[in-house]
Amino acid sequence: MSQDIVTARDIMRSLPTVLKKFPFVAKGLYYYRVKDDKKELTLGKLVERNADKHPTRPAILFDDRSITWAELDAWSNRIAHYLKDQGLVKGDAIAVLLENRPELLATVVGAAKVGVACAMLNTSQKGKVLAHSINLIEPRLLVVGSELIDNAESVRGEVQLRHTHPLLYLHDGNTLNTFGDAPEGYVNLALEVSRRPSTRPVLSNPVTMGDTAVYLYTSGTTGLPKAAPGSHRKFIKAYGGFGMLSLAMEPEDVLYCTLPLYHGTALLVCWGSVLAGGSAIALRRKFSASAFWDDVRRYNATTFGYVGELCRYLLNQPPSSQDRNHGLTKMIGNGLRPSIWKEFKERFGIDKVAELYASSEGNIGFSNFFNMDNTVGFSTAPYKLVKYHEGTRDPIRNDKGRLEEVEKGQPGLLIGEINKKWAFEGYTQKEATEKSILRDGFKKGDAWFNTGDVLKEIGCRHLQFVDRMGDTFRWKGENVSTTEVENIIDGSGMVEEAIVYGVEIPKTNGKAGMVTLVPQSNGSAFDINKLFDYLQENLPAYAVPVFVRVTNAIEKTGTFKYRKVDIQKLGYSLERSEGDVYAWLPGSSGYTLLTPELVSDIDSGDVRF
Template identity: 70%
Template sequence: MSQDTISARDIVRQIPGVMRRAPNIVKGLYYYSLKNNKKELTLGSLIERNAEKYGARPAILYEDRRLSYTEFNAWANRIAHYLRSQGLGRGDSIALFLENRPELLAIVAGAAKLGVACAMLNTSQKGKVLEHSINLIAPQMIVVGEELQAPFESIRDKITFGHSQPYLFLADTDTLKDVGQTPDGYINLAEKVSQYTGTNPTVTDRPTMGDTAIYLFTSGTTGLPKAAPGSHRKFVKAYGGFGLMSLNMGPSDVLYCTLPLYHGTGLLVCWGSVLAGGSAIAMRRKFSASAFWDDVRKYGATTFGYVGELCRYLLNQPPSDNDRHHSLQKMIGNGLRPSIWKPFKDRFGIETVAELYASSEGNIGFSNFFNMENTVGFSTAPYALVKFHDGTRDPVRNAKGYMEKVKTGEPGLLLGEITAKWSFEGYTQKEATEKSILRDAFKKGDQWFNTGDVLREIGCGHLQFVDRMGDTYRWKGENVSTTEVENIIDASGLTEEAIVYGVEIPGTNGKAGMVTLVPQMQDNQTGIHDFDADKLFSYLQENLPAYAIPVFVRVTRGIEKTGTFKYKKVDLKNAGYSLDKDDDDVYVWLPRTESYTRLDNELLKKIDGGGVSF
């Protein structure tokens, strides 16, 4: 399995482009490097600055709505005045349960001016998971959008808020023009805020850069969600590091964002980048591959925010003569697989891929500053790549109790050193925070954030993502990287999606490889059952060592994901190679055969009974 390398010569080739961005790079470096958490530089102050400097320029584009920075700032101010009238101030919190629409950003901005933190609830959550997430924060109030009223109502009586009238409602309309009907038990937020002035609030207890601005929640793919506080400093870092240094954003730029704004890539990275340039954010409720390019042309978007799977969906659309008839030049996000990186850039004519590595709770980030291929870029934060125990988040310690760094090119567990400058904000749950901290790693008294991710250095300080810990598995005495096997399968041209993981077979050691895939260009009626498993097997034999070839293949019509487009690998692993899903076909590579065999109940019983010697 090959890996990319980056040389000094590759970096030098990018110098002319870097020089063109020099003014914004210098400016961005200043914001990215700010250390003083007491500085009164916050999300609210950044928006006020843009209103002064770019007042008539568009701040938000949504459907047929256009809000200038002056209008957006005034809206946020009215919200701030209302929240203050309800006794809220610095250190308080409210929860937001809204889908992507301008109201969400206005509330975050208005609350930020007072030092009130917004808990960005995952819009796909319901029941006990939603209840758990809200209770992690214990907010004073909650803002519920009409589009999500039903799931909130189902748990409303199980939540205790810190305000006597905590239920705020927003109709699913343009609430600046139509406040809608107010359901029983709620206060209509749009109606209330319309009564207040749009002037910047005078705040005596002003928030500072180190205060919490938002709470982001983990996706809960491996258990109940955790809440990670995000300070104003994270917006400032995104403003400088991504908006200015990586993307060179300016007032004429428009960033098209379909990513959920309850997620860090959408809210922090995309919106933070937009604010840096006095640019506009063009929003859509949810991603649509078929509508993507029409929206890009409609808004004149120059940039878009991505996760890797969105790029895959776009690449899977039938080629069109209009594939390059658009204004997009730049993209920022994470998870773009090497197997589709160049095909995506080439087909759609994208110049800059600002791939990044970061996490909502972490203290370490990487950015593809030099626009290199297949890399998350480099970081100015102190980090280490260390040896780890296979299939775990645990680093290896030597006889002296210390960790050992891996050699250049070798995969290692990424750690970010915790210092005064590179602080670790962690989670609201102290126990969860403590579990992510490693102490005495290289010397007594040091502290490091355990990212749980495996990366490798590929030259000139640039890293490449390898695996999320737990996604590697051991089979036939060999370690298998799920990401690398997925990249190989991606390149086959036989699949639209492919997810690789390890499953246990009774009577064997380690875990056997399994892939769940969606066939390429499948027919809605017969595509699954017509899948050529033998063709896949021949291709895998040519491109993978035997131990890395998936033993099981599940062919399905679609793979379920979280609201942030992460695959629910836990569910896939739990399903294993069972035949419970009638619409799926499952294949197995039996010992001493040269093809896949379709699994039936009789063969399944034999495998589970230890009757097949893998």
């Protein structure tokens, strides 16, 4: 098969393998397409099924701990009873600030069993951004792990929690019976939960598939993070679509997950797949390229969850005779670049790459069901690829005000039709939801979700990812909102104006953040590292601009709009004498003035970002 083409012959070649997994396909299609939002098919029920069917099999592996499905069910039941005792009811929400560890999954399941949604806070957030994310949901309680207590304390006076004892503390212990001592003002959640019964809670108003299970945060296209509600339906779709259709997960499978569980790829896709097989999820707090394969062997992992950057980091490790000494045969995730796809599979002996395309808030998803190379797969959802304004996420409308599809094989803005079957859950903010909807696209009254991403068809309705457009870019596996970063910079009091965008660095995935700024003309010299310290305090590390161009003026159009596309194309180049350019080099604690020699090293890939 050609690198960039999927043909009917390729599909036919994959059919024998697909037919061998027919029972998984049939069940997967049922769960992926189930429509009844009133059905009592929920995250809690999925865990209970596995506890009944595979009580002694491991559900979670973490460090030296192994928690069975029966133990996870009992643990989550105790959490559910505690939440009920605190007066929480179906429709309420709690915020969760925990790193990857078993307590996070148990909390999500326990809350789900009583209809309480968990807002999955990004553990990199702090300061204004964290406070904003918490207040978006108006949660009743905040669950904080000891590893992140400083983050929570920094916003304690700025968050609004609707409970008499709203702060819950979880000690970072190695056993289920290690409670630790809670800081002043916090309830020791583990201790309180241990005193509750392990029986399954019974509700007079049962939880159903259409109820909200989690809130996942996305940078969206403008401003501070947005909260996207995820119903139990999202878990059910992942259960059927990824766990059964894509991966055919079984009880003996172990999925190794180093992706943060506040992300949809980890929580919905990876864990949803594990739930489908009655399999185990092996957790690591943070990805480590050097420890990756040792962990895979330690947990006997058969599958792992990835983003493209993770795969590149693994490839950058020196080749070893141990590269194929493991049982890993499947992988699921998104962002694996065509340039390293085959190299990764061949070096590490991977058979199945279940590449996917989806978003936390969106109504459309693609899955590489037929295991083709260099594609996000296909979708049964109605979608179109349309013409768009270069450098933006705005579609082009013709003289009649309608959208126009691109020619086959050409890059186009992906939009998904919104209808009763393919609903758009959107964000908690109605205005933000409306901004993501394109109305009267092809006919009066129709509605489409604007993904903001550019893809192209490479044959047999299989798409390939091209780029993320508009006011977001992706770096270190995270979405970065340019407007959010601009607002933080504006709040520094050190600049007159700033424009943030993403730039490509050779031999890296995604785009690194860059800002072009004009310093305040207050008679004082501009201190670039004073700005750096401020950014470190108010932004997660992945959102701190890697490059800074300091200039006297930023060029604008006749209508006073920034020439963002031109500035972005210039990148960190020193070819034009438009001020000094600085870089936050790996391992450094501030910005370094770029020289032609440094730029050459970055362009050649000698500087590893």
